[in-house]
Amino acid sequence: MFKNEEMEINLGPQHPSTHGVLRVKLRLDGETVTHCEPIIGYLHRGVEKICEDKTFFQGQVWTDRMDYVAAISNNLGWAESIEKLFGIEVPRRARYIRTMLTELNRISSHLLWLGTHALDIGAMTVFLYAFREREQILDLFEAFCGARLTTTAFRIGGLREDLPPGFLKQAQAFQDRFLACVDEYETLLTENRIWKKRTVGVAPISAEDCIAYGVTGPVLRAAGVAFDIRKAFPYAAYDEMEFDVPTATAADTYARYQVRVEEMRQSHRIVQQCIDKLPEGPVMAKLPKVLKSEVGEVYHAIEAPKGELGYYLVGEKGSGNPYRFHVRAPSFVNLQALPKMTEGKLLADVIAAIGTLDVVLGEVDR
Amino acid sequence: MPMTLTQTVVMALIQIVVLLAVIMAVVPIITFAERKVIGYVQVRLGATRIAGGHVGITGPINRAMWALGRVPVFSILRGLPIFMADGLKLLTKEDVIPEKADKLVFILAPAICMVPAFAVFAAITFFPGAEGLFTFPASFPIVGGLKFMGFLTDINVGLLYILGVASVGVYGIVLGGWASNSKYPLLGGLRSAAQIVSYEVPLSMSLLVPVLLVGSLSFRELSVKLATEMPLVAAVPLFLGFFFYLTCGFAETNRVPFDLAEAETELVSGFHTEYTGMKMGFFFLAEYANMIVVSAIAAAFFLGGHYLLPFGLQSQLIHALGAGHALNQPSILFFVGKVGFLLFVFLWIRATLPRYRYDQLMHVGWKFLIPVTLVNLFIAAAIKFVWM
Amino acid sequence: MNWLKAFNPSDIAGGMKLTGKRFRQVLFTANRRKVPMHFVAEYPEVKVKLAPRYRGRLTMIKDEQGEIKCVCCLACEKICPTQVITIIKGKKEGRKMPFPTRYDFEMERCIFCEFCVESCGFDSIILNHQFELATYNREDFSLGMEGSENMFENSAVGKFSVAE
Missing domain, CATH: 3.30.70.3270 (Alpha-Beta Plaits)
Known part of the structure; x- marks a missing residue:
């Protein structure tokens, strides 16, 4: 008597909460999602192919534009993978400054995630509070390298310039007020009954599934796997830093929220250690005038705010640019888990799941 | 003095015009207040200027507002002209009707939403006193010497009328969502229908507490007797009922944390996604008018209305000080102040809380609010039986 | 007894207290005579101070x-x-x-x-x-090197600024 129809709905590419140009094709039975298919590619620029035509020095500007909320992490991965290819030893001071800036960038990326995720779920105010602190971090980036978002911060072999005068004082001022600000976000969310209802048990994905899909970063750690490349394969100055890898076992949206908030506190701790123990010395290694690569390949992964960010480079004899360049983008890999997390759940959970995966479409599409 | 038919009609017309003018003036001010309150909560400034910069017609306005930014207290008023700009914008926007929409229903829906929201005001008592707000001077034609009362009508089933008429408004939302012939509005309309049907029940049940305690359905009688003739224990069900009523009121008006029908981050704009211009403005007007109604009912029944103290505690003060004391006099300022505070709470909540999920909303409505309002009703009945 | 927790409003009250505090702070300092508690620059009239290393044109x-x-x-x-x-x-x-x-x-x-x-x-x-x-x-x-849009001065394109 009643006709039972499923409704197909396009969430995006223009939608307030798909964080850019993600399109999710949903089949809805009432409000229940029966089929979910992320469709990507709206922001494809061919970064990997472009970089094969550019010199090692120039390629960095494209890494800025992949994960544009964590440009410094991308810069670090690019610089370090090329240093690995050429066997360049970076001075200790430069490694410390890189670590400090990368951790500040992790905080700013997590702040943006927290703000937009809370906004997706309906809590408007956290967004502005998070942006308040993010703004201070961007000011630090501006003081260091002159740009706020697309930083192009590092150079192969070290840094272009040392820290500007007054930078450490400015960074310390940020450090002094940041922990109280994290408590502020937590006051608004952690115990809030609506926030808990919207996140506890929502969009779960088990550790086995995470590993099967290749999901990394906070999503994996919230499933109970303490895998952090900063600990497992230390790079920059992480082997000299003391920090914990926060994990949770619930593997749901709330656990990911807790893990990321705790990661912000740990990043704060690392930045403090960098400020306190910052060694003196040069910031740039001795480099040949022109970088000409030998035949060789290198894979270098760093722990970007979203997960394992890997750069795969193949060198060609006598060439100034990479023969092959590939990015293992954490957002791209993590996004695969979206159907697994949302099928059979409600429409509102899809929004929470997109938020909790913390995808940046610049990185997914590259 | 008995009034002739002409006098009654003219008087009613004057009151209706004044009432409509006040609502039409207050609603845009609430939208302005919403920008400002949420702005201040989020450590920013909210609206401080209108589009157009420092040149042309907008130049003097913007320059004046920039100068106002130096004045300590009045700097809140920066950006006030934005409510006129908003209205102008809505009026002059292109009115788009989707090609596949059901045109008649699409056009009717905003009106169905707005008319009940305004009609409800007819039964609301803004000032209960028999002396009225003021008396027209005798030289006035037709209505000279008559009192301008603080209410339009005082029908003996006022509360039933309010509940009945207010629930017609949901048809506007459902029909608007359906007639748009688009997927997001349809989902928004369906959510809204389910939500309002579910929350009617606990809303009425929490309003039954004052009805039971007083034994009347007339708005005016309720608001006066609830403040002045209550035993001390009646404060318990009134206090609890206030929070239950406010929760249901948030759901009835589609405000955060129950704004599922709009749910910007899920359904784009929910039921009014396809609406433009003044048709969308009608939905907004209805939403804010409903907010005023909910606040007025909460203020009148639970917060002591035109008297100073809430939850029926004023009767204790009358016992202690005598009815003639200055603190025991009704004033429209108390009422306006309480309504204003409740409207502020609406905005404050919006800036603080996240949004429920659809099934959780139903869960809260059916499994939590209905039982607790029933228990509250039972407490009120027991008080009525034992103490009154 | 889990349902009794629903009657404990401390979680929501905590958030309301925080947002109320911020509202109060900004309300009383939202003018240019006071040290601002808000974090916005009123852009065309007041410009933010750029870092010395800022990368412009x-x-x-x-x-x-x-x-x-x-x-x-x-x-x-x-x-x-x-x-x-x-x-x-x-x-x-x-x-x-x-x-x-x-x-x-x-x-x-x-x-x-x-x-x-x-x-x-x-x-x-x-x-x-x-x-x-x-x-x-x-x-x-x-x-280029000649004309109104040249490489030596600031470009004239900042014509949207309405600051006096």
Whole structure:
């Protein structure tokens, strides 16, 4: 008597909460999602192919534009993978400054995630509070390298310039007020009954599934796997830093929220250690005038705010640019888990799941 | 003095015009207040200027507002002209009707939403006193010497009328969502229908507490007797009922944390996604008018209305000080102040809380609010039986 | 007894207290006489202070004699990742070094990475502190050595600023 129809709905590419140009094709039975298919590619620029035509020095500007909320992490991965290819030893001071800036960038990326995720779920105010602190971090980036978002911060072999005068004082001022600000976000969310209802048990994905899909970063750690490349394969100055890898076992949206908030506190701790123990010395290694690569390949992964960010480079004899360049983008890999997390759940959970995966479409599409 | 038919009609017309003018003036001010309150909560400034910069017609306005930014207290008023700009914008926007929409229903829906929201005001008592707000001077034609009362009508089933008429408004939302012939509005309309049907029940049940305690359905009688003739224990069900009523009121008006029908981050704009211009403005007007109604009912029944103290505690003060004391006099300022505070709470909540999920909303409505309002009703009945 | 927790409003009250506190703080300081508690700059009238290393628009520098410092080594042209700089070498009377007869800069594709400045061995170009670079005409983005849109002064494209 009643006709039972499923409704197909396009969430995006223009939608307030798909964080850019993600399109999710949903089949809805009432409000229940029966089929979910992320469709990507709206922001494809061919970064990997472009970089094969550019010199090692120039390629960095494209890494800025992949994960544009964590440009410094991308810069670090690019610089370090090329240093690995050429066997360049970076001075200790430069490694410390890189670590400090990368951790500040992790905080700013997590702040943006927290703000937009809370906004997706309906809590408007956290967004502005998070942006308040993010703004201070961007000011630090501006003081260091002159740009706020697309930083192009590092150079192969070290840094272009040392820290500007007054930078450490400015960074310390940020450090002094940041922990109280994290408590502020937590006051608004952690115990809030609506926030808990919207996140506890929502969009779960088990550790086995995470590993099967290749999901990394906070999503994996919230499933109970303490895998952090900063600990497992230390790079920059992480082997000299003391920090914990926060994990949770619930593997749901709330656990990911807790893990990321705790990661912000740990990043704060690392930045403090960098400020306190910052060694003196040069910031740039001795480099040949022109970088000409030998035949060789290198894979270098760093722990970007979203997960394992890997750069795969193949060198060609006598060439100034990479023969092959590939990015293992954490957002791209993590996004695969979206159907697994949302099928059979409600429409509102899809929004929470997109938020909790913390995808940046610049990185997914590259 | 008995009034002739002409006098009654003219008087009613004057009151209706004044009432409509006040609502039409207050609603845009609430939208302005919403920008400002949420702005201040989020450590920013909210609206401080209108589009157009420092040149042309907008130049003097913007320059004046920039100068106002130096004045300590009045700097809140920066950006006030934005409510006129908003209205102008809505009026002059292109009115788009989707090609596949059901045109008649699409056009009717905003009106169905707005008319009940305004009609409800007819039964609301803004000032209960028999002396009225003021008396027209005798030289006035037709209505000279008559009192301008603080209410339009005082029908003996006022509360039933309010509940009945207010629930017609949901048809506007459902029909608007359906007639748009688009997927997001349809989902928004369906959510809204389910939500309002579910929350009617606990809303009425929490309003039954004052009805039971007083034994009347007339708005005016309720608001006066609830403040002045209550035993001390009646404060318990009134206090609890206030929070239950406010929760249901948030759901009835589609405000955060129950704004599922709009749910910007899920359904784009929910039921009014396809609406433009003044048709969308009608939905907004209805939403804010409903907010005023909910606040007025909460203020009148639970917060002591035109008297100073809430939850029926004023009767204790009358016992202690005598009815003639200055603190025991009704004033429209108390009422306006309480309504204003409740409207502020609406905005404050919006800036603080996240949004429920659809099934959780139903869960809260059916499994939590209905039982607790029933228990509250039972407490009120027991008080009525034992103490009154 | 889990349902009893629903009657404990401390979670919501905590959040309301915080937002109420922020509202109060900003309400009483939202004027220019007080130390502001809000975090916004009222942009066209009040401009934020830029860091000394800020990367704005590319500008050519002249030395004390008013002579263009660029010697056409083409380092900036080579290093530029988006190839927005085109230089044509030329000669000028009474100058030993090569002189740029044309220095074209296509700002619409410039990504402000400062690689050109870094590569310049003669300090003849810098990125200035101009960030208001929007314009109505695409042609305004083509900067050269002559005309109203030139490489030596701030561009006239900051015409949206309404500050008096």
